Amino acid sequence: MIMPILEVEHICKSFHQTEVLKDITFSLEKGQAVSIIGSSGSGKTTLLRCLNFLETPDQGIIRVNSETLFDANDPSTRIESAIRKKRLHFGLVFQSFHLFPQYTALENTMLATELLAKERPDYKAKKKDIHEEIRAQAEALLAQMGLENRMDNYPHQLSGGQCQRVAIARALALKPDILCFDEPTSALDPELTGEVLRVIRNLADGNTTMVIVTHEMAFAKDVANHIIFMDNGVIVEQGEPSQIFGHPAEERTRQFLKGYMGTGHF
Amino acid sequence: MGQISEQLPIVVESLNIGFLQTLKLFFVTLTGAFPLGLVIAFGSMSRFRPLSYLTKLIVWIIRGTPLMIQLLIIYYFPGLVLHNPIWGSGEAGRFLAASVSFIFNYACYFSEIYRGGIQSVPIGQEEAGLVLGMTKPQIFFKITLLQMIKRIVPPMSNEIITLVKDTSLARIIALQEIIWAGQAFMKGSHGISGAIWPLFFTAVYYLIFNGILTMLLGRLEKKLDYFR
Numbered sequence: 001m002i003m004p005i006l007e008v009e010h011i012c013k014s015f016h017q018t019e020v021l022k023d024i025t026f027s028l029e030k031g032q033a034v035s036i037i038g039s040s041g042s043g044k045t046t047l048l049r050c051l052n053f054l055e056t057p058d059q060g061i062i063r064v065n066s067e068t069l070f071d072a073n074d075p076s077t078r079i080e081s082a083i084r085k086k087r088l089h090f091g092l093v094f095q096s097f098h099l100f101p102q103y104t105a106l107e108n109t110m111l112a113t114e115l116l117a118k119e120r121p122d123y124k125a126k127k128k129d130i131h132e133e134i135r136a137q138a139e140a141l142l143a144q145m146g147l148e149n150r151m152d153n154y155p156h157q158l159s160g161g162q163c164q165r166v167a168i169a170r171a172l173a174l175k176p177d178i179l180c181f182d183e184p185t186s187a188l189d190p191e192l193t194g195e196v197l198r199v200i201r202n203l204a205d206g207n208t209t210m211v212i213v214t215h216e217m218a219f220a221k222d223v224a225n226h227i228i229f230m231d232n233g234v235i236v237e238q239g240e241p242s243q244i245f246g247h248p249a250e251e252r253t254r255q256f257l258k259g260y261m262g263t264g265h266f
Numbered sequence: 267m268g269q270i271s272e273q274l275p276i277v278v279e280s281l282n283i284g285f286l287q288t289l290k291l292f293f294v295t296l297t298g299a300f301p302l303g304l305v306i307a308f309g310s311m312s313r314f315r316p317l318s319y320l321t322k323l324i325v326w327i328i329r330g331t332p333l334m335i336q337l338l339i340i341y342y343f344p345g346l347v348l349h350n351p352i353w354g355s356g357e358a359g360r361f362l363a364a365s366v367s368f369i370f371n372y373a374c375y376f377s378e379i380y381r382g383g384i385q386s387v388p389i390g391q392e393e394a395g396l397v398l399g400m401t402k403p404q405i406f407f408k409i410t411l412l413q414m415i416k417r418i419v420p421p422m423s424n425e426i427i428t429l430v431k432d433t434s435l436a437r438i439i440a441l442q443e444i445i446w447a448g449q450a451f452m453k454g455s456h457g458i459s460g461a462i463w464p465l466f467f468t469a470v471y472y473l474i475f476n477g478i479l480t481m482l483l484g485r486l487e488k489k490l491d492y493f494r
Contacts (some may be wrong), residue, residue: 052397088399098394102412112398113410156494174398238325 003066005030005209006051006178011060013046020046021057022233028178028226035214035224036239039256043233044213048180051211052092053083064089064177088116091171091179096187097163099121099155104127105166106151109138113173134173145199161192165199173207179203181212197223217260221245229253270463276456277464284447285471287357291364291433296426298369302375311381321377328374333367334435338368339396351470357442364436372429379421383414416490423483427476445470 004027013021021043028034049055049063053070056078062070069086071077084108099108113134117123123130142151145165155163165183171179181200185193197219204210204223214220220227220241227244229237229252237250248254309321328336345351353359387410395405412438437446448468451461 054393054396084396084399084401087397090397093396094390094394096390098388098390098396100391102416112395112400115400115408135398154493162375170398 002029004028004224005065006211007061007063007066008047008051009048009063010062011047011057011062013043013050013055013057013059021050024060024230024233024235026228026235027187028209028211030209032225032230033204033210033212033223034226035212035220036228036230037214037217037220037256038230038236039259040228043137043258044230046180047230048092048211048213051178051180052090053087054092055254076224088174089177091155091174091176092233093164093167093179093184095183097155097160097167099163099166099170101155104152104154105142105147105158105162105169106135106138106168108155109141109169109173110134112170113138138169138173141172142166144202146195159192161195162186164188164196168196168199168203172203178209178211181210181214183215185214185216213218217245217257229256231256273458273461276458277451277461277467280447280450280456281444281464281467281471284442284444284468287361287441288430288433288443288471289434289475291361291368291441292430294365295368295372295429295433298365299372299376302369302373304380306373306377307380307384310377311384325374325377328371333371333432334438336371337364337367337435337439360408360436360439360441363439364441368429368433368436372425375425376422379418379425380414382421383418384410386417387413391452416493419483419487419490423480424488426483427479430476430479431472444471 006028008027009025011021011024012019023094024043024047026034034176036047038044046055050057057070057072059072060070061072063066068074068077069089100111102113114131117130117134120130138150139151142148145168147162147165147169150158150162150166153162155166158166164187168179168184184200185196188196193216197216200210200212200219201223212220212224222241224241227238227241229244229248229250231252237244237248239249243249244253245257248257306321306325310318312321313320341353341360344353351359353363355465386392391413392405395409400408433443434445436443437449440446445465445468448464451458451464453459
């Protein structure tokens with residue numbers, strides 16, 4: 001049995017009276033990609049936001065590499081100042097990119113890494129080397145995203161697909177254990193989704209551990225090792241892509257997938 | 267006419283001295299009110315309710331009453347009521363009291379402009395910073411601040427130009443700024459009396475200075491056009 005890199009146990013989250021997540025449990029192995037599918041409002045995005053500590057679950061445990069990052073019953077895991085470091089286990093690519101408009105593609109990719117480097121004890125002594133290293137890494141990442149000619153462009157000079165690829169490079173720069181995608185192509189024109197999906201596909205081939213919330217069923221089937229179908233805040237069904245898409249066990253899964261048949265998304 | 271040309275150098279010299287005091291008050295106010303406004307903005311946005319209510323109360327009082335009253339109270343209250351003239355005597359004391367009044371007054375106006383600017387930056391910017399492991403101060407100074415500045419340049423320009431003219435209110439506590447200097451020639455000063463034309467000259471000083479400011483602020487706005 002391989003130790004999972006991510007373990008999520010019994011996560012519950014309510015906003016006011018509305019239960020958005022009800023007892024969510026799943027795990028993920030290193031180098032694997034899990035796709036979370038489900039209709040809008042099923043809680044997929046909230047789950048990702050919980051993993052990235054943008055929301056605090058009411059119940060449950062989150063473990064990465066067997067280290068308990070969050071336990072709703074253990075106040076010591078909820079200390080605000082420690083949460084910042086915990087976030088670094090995860091990367092998050094947003095639906096609408098959220099690039100920093102005043103920075104170029106390269107600066108967007110370097111900013112957080114540079115700020116973190118300032119906390120290193122050897123920063124003052126090796127400032128120049130560290131800076132060069134960060135720059136080289138960011139350039140390599142942007143090249144990997146096919147943006148070698150766009151490094152000095154500002155976000156408003158880039159297409160949506162290019163912006164999203166910068167956002168992916170920016171998230172990768174911090175070398176997260178688990179990279180999360182929140183509907184990465186939903187804000188894009190249809191002709192631009194391909195370039196973003198290709199990049200994520202390449203990451204999957206390179207064994208990047210990923211949690212991908214998506215409405216692109218064909219893509220989910222193709223890229224993920226594991227599919228989670230959520231509806232109304234619960235995991236209705238999870239399993240191998242061939243099983244979920246070929247022989248869904250639950251009626252609700254069948255209904256959901258039927259909605260995608262013939263829409264071109266599947 | 268000949269009389270005016272004789273009087274002109276005297277008047278200009280006097281107006282220059284007054285205008286210097288106007289400029290001093292203008293720059294001191296900006297230097298103090300820019301950062302203080304930010305502190306007040308954070309106070310009114312604080313999630314600690316008592317602090318945000320207190321700040322909003324202060325902003326309400328300062329914005330809700332005339333600056334002229336604030337000048338009079340701040341200048342005379344310590345001496346007349348507390349028998350402790352903290353401002354000191356003479357022009358230096360008046361300048362100090364005027365500076366304090368102006369800084370507080372403008373900081374309150376600025377704080378509301380800052381608040382609007384900060385709140386107009388999409389929440390996604392902060393969240394993106396958070397998931398990248400940035401601290402709140404890093405997010406503010408590296409991400410939010412410049413986007414806020416870009417958004418507030420037009421309303422700030424308005425306030426700054428108004429401030430240039432508002433400095434003349436300080437003559438109510440006899441601060442010797444440019445209008446005080448110009449008006450002195452009506453009552454009689456340097457052997458000139460009953461002359462209203464020096465007042466027109468003071469208007470020209472304001473016009474030119476505001477023209478320069480408008481140009482500089484326009485340039486700043488252009489300079490921030492490189493991002494959206």
